[in-house]
Amino acid sequence: xxxxxxxxxxxxxxxxxxxxxxxxxxxxxxxxxxxxxxxxxxxxxxxxxxxxxxxxxxxxxxxxxxxxxxxxxxxxxxxxxxxxxxxxxxxxxxxxxxxxxxxxxxxxxxxxxxxxxxxxxxxxxxxxxxxxxxxxx
Amino acid sequence: xxxxxxxxxxxxxxxxxxxxxxxxxxxxxxxxxxxxxxxxxxxxxxxxxxxxxxxxxxxxxxxxxxxxxxxxxxxxxxxxxxxxxxxxxxxxxxxxxxxxxxxxxxxxxxxxxxxxxxxxxxxxxxxxxxxxxxxxxxxxxxxxxxxxxxxxxxxxxxxxxxxxxxxxxxxxxxxxxxxxxxxxxxxxxxxxxxxxxxxxxxxxxxxxxxxxxxxxxxxxxxxxxxxxxxxxxxxxxxxxxxxxxxxxxxxxxxxxxxxxxxxxxxxxxxxxxxxxxxxxxxxxxxxxxxxxxxxxxxxxxxxxxxxxxxxxxxxxxxxxxxxxxxxxxxxxxxxxxxxxxxxxxxxxxxxxxxxxxxxxxxxxxxxxxxxxxxxxxxxxxxxxxxxxxxxxxxxxx
Numbered sequence: 058x059x060x061x062x063x064x065x066x067x068x069x070x071x072x073x074x075x076x077x078x079x080x081x082x083x084x085x086x087x088x089x090x091x092x093x094x095x096x097x098x099x100x101x102x103x104x105x106x107x108x109x110x111x112x113x114x115x116x117x118x119x120x121x122x123x124x125x126x127x128x129x130x131x132x133x134x135x136x137x138x139x140x141x142x143x144x145x146x147x148x149x150x151x152x153x154x155x156x157x158x159x160x161x162x163x164x165x166x167x168x169x170x171x172x173x174x175x176x177x178x179x180x181x182x183x184x185x186x187x188x189x190x191x192x193x194x
Numbered sequence: 195x196x197x198x199x200x201x202x203x204x205x206x207x208x209x210x211x212x213x214x215x216x217x218x219x220x221x222x223x224x225x226x227x228x229x230x231x232x233x234x235x236x237x238x239x240x241x242x243x244x245x246x247x248x249x250x251x252x253x254x255x256x257x258x259x260x261x262x263x264x265x266x267x268x269x270x271x272x273x274x275x276x277x278x279x280x281x282x283x284x285x286x287x288x289x290x291x292x293x294x295x296x297x298x299x300x301x302x303x304x305x306x307x308x309x310x311x312x313x314x315x316x317x318x319x320x321x322x323x324x325x326x327x328x329x330x331x332x333x334x335x336x337x338x339x340x341x342x343x344x345x346x347x348x349x350x351x352x353x354x355x356x357x358x359x360x361x362x363x364x365x366x367x368x369x370x371x372x373x374x375x376x377x378x379x380x381x382x383x384x385x386x387x388x389x390x391x392x393x394x395x396x397x398x399x400x401x402x403x404x405x406x407x408x409x410x411x412x413x414x415x416x417x418x419x420x421x422x423x424x425x426x427x428x429x430x431x432x433x434x435x436x437x438x439x440x441x442x443x444x445x446x447x448x449x450x451x452x453x454x455x456x457x458x459x460x461x462x463x464x465x466x467x468x469x470x471x472x473x474x475x476x477x478x479x480x481x482x483x484x485x486x487x488x489x490x491x492x493x494x495x496x497x498x499x500x501x502x503x504x505x506x507x508x509x510x511x512x513x514x515x516x517x518x519x520x521x522x523x524x525x526x527x528x529x530x531x532x533x534x535x536x537x538x539x540x541x542x543x544x545x546x547x548x549x550x551x552x553x554x555x556x557x558x559x560x561x562x563x564x565x566x567x568x569x570x571x572x573x574x575x576x577x578x579x580x581x582x583x584x585x586x587x588x589x590x591x
Contacts (some may be wrong), residue, residue, distance in 0.1 A: 063333055063335075064332045064333055064335075065333060066329040066332070066333060067324050067329055069324075070324045070329045071326075072329075073326045073329045073330055074275050076330075077329075086216070089485065096452055098452070099326055099327060099330045100326065100330075101533040124348070124456070125344040125345070125347045125348040125351070125456055126344060126347060126577075127336075127339075127340040127341075127344050127347060127404045127405050127406075128342035128405075129335065129336075129337055129339075129340050129402060129404050130401075130402050130403055130405070131337070131403050131404070132335060132337055133337075136335070136337060137335035137337075140335065142337065145278070145334050145335060145336040145344070146344075147344060147450070147456070149452075149453075153452045153453070154452060154455075155450055155452060155454065156330070156453075157331045157334045157336060157579075158333075158334050159334055159335070167405070172234075172347060172348065172351040174350075178239055184273070187468040188333050
């Protein structure tokens with residue numbers, strides 16, 4: 058069933074649409090408050106550090122470290138059931154934000170993923186956006 | 195225990211007995227049936243109820259729909275839904291409302307047909323369209339189990355915790371389940387393959403679902419429900435069963451943050467509130483009813499509740515310490531058989547209050563001699579990302 062696709066984000070969602078627009082250009086973006094310097098992630102309209110809205114977008118290097126992971130052996134989702142086994146991971150970007158993604162570009166997720174592993178973004182391109190996946194450096 | 199307030203008590207309980215009700219009864223009907231049986235257990239009736247607490251899982255407009263369905267006109271309608279720990283939040287709110295003189299008899303109900311519906315469970319409902327969190331995370335295919343597995347991996351990485359240590363939680367819980375006829379019936383109805391006491395080897399050799407969590411470290415998905423009646427002291431004195439006092443409560447949330455610690459839960463915030471209010475320490479607790487969605491949930495929560503230091507949970511649970519027949523070693527864990535082996539229809543929190551109450555009344559199938567103090571800690575949402583923690587301390591006269 059090659060036509061069953063990965064669930065993709067909705068570009069109309071107010072808080073996150075700017076993030077996803079950036080992915081089309083290969084930009085992994087995050088927000089920082091111009092006033093209090095708080096990094097805000099996932100994206101939002103308001104600063105969680107002060108009471109302002111002066112958030113500006115910055116582009117991350119795409120490099121990070123695996124904070125934790127699991128290898129999924131069972132899924133009932135029509136797309137992901139065909140990906141088993143696959144690795145999901147919390148990744149700490151070098152700039153701070155922690156994001157959820159997959160570790161790809163490996164033959165055996167059971168033995169080639171580890172906590173503390175250095176990874177970098179690998180874009181999976183779709184029509185209107187790209188999905189940030191990560192591969193070991 | 196100077197200064198300990200006894201201003202609200204659990205006076206009625208009911209756990210709906212069947213875990214497979216396909217085509218027989220709806221979640222709303224389970225709620226109403228359980229409410230009636232719990233009121234009967236207390237020696238009270240519908241007209242005594244003046245406060246309802248409802249997570250909205252029955253559908254309609256939550257508490258509004260429930261009041262009409264039960265034929266009540268309560269003065270308090272609390273519709274807190276924070277996932278599986280909603281009932282610990284409800285119990286704390288009921289104590290607060292009763293102590294403030296706003297209510298005398300509070301009713302908490304739960305009903306679910308998660309098993310019959312083959313439903314995805316473990317998270318509270320979300321209304322109002324796409325949430326930004328879903329938009330940032332759904333693409334990864336993280337399953338509910340993988341979410342908890344990430345906590346386990348990090349715990350292993352930081353503290354050297356092993357799968358064998360996590361298995362201690364599964365086997366103690368199964369031991370208790372085998373002593374509970376309703377739990378045995380549940381495992382039978384849900385077609386568990388091998389219904390018996392388990393060993394550490396059984397657990398670590400069972401099928402891997404999401405590394406490092408094995409099948410026997412995961413809760414069941416059952417149908418079910420229950421109800422709890424909480425009353426003011428002047429009502430509790432005249433009820434049929436001895437009162438089980440709500441001595442303290444605490445609530446908190448936790449979510450991913452930059453540099454956040456995945457091995458620590460919201461319980462580190464909720465537990466000190468509850469123990470502090472109750473004026474007791476974890477070391478005095480006889481019964482630990484701790485939300486066992488997965489083995490790692492319990493290990494994390496035992497540490498965060500203060501039974502041992504962070505990172506020492508693995509060693510602490512070794513050697514069967516959590517069994518009901520080892521009272522000198524600390525609290526007995528999930529003596530009804532837990533979500534792992536007795537009842538988990540999606541939001542298990544109400545059963546933590548129910549079994550803790552049974553223990554403090556002397557009614558449990560795995561009764562701890564002279565049990566005086568219990569903690570019920572619910573964890574709602576998902577431990578490895580955003581979750582809620584509700585802690586309730588219970589004591590008898």
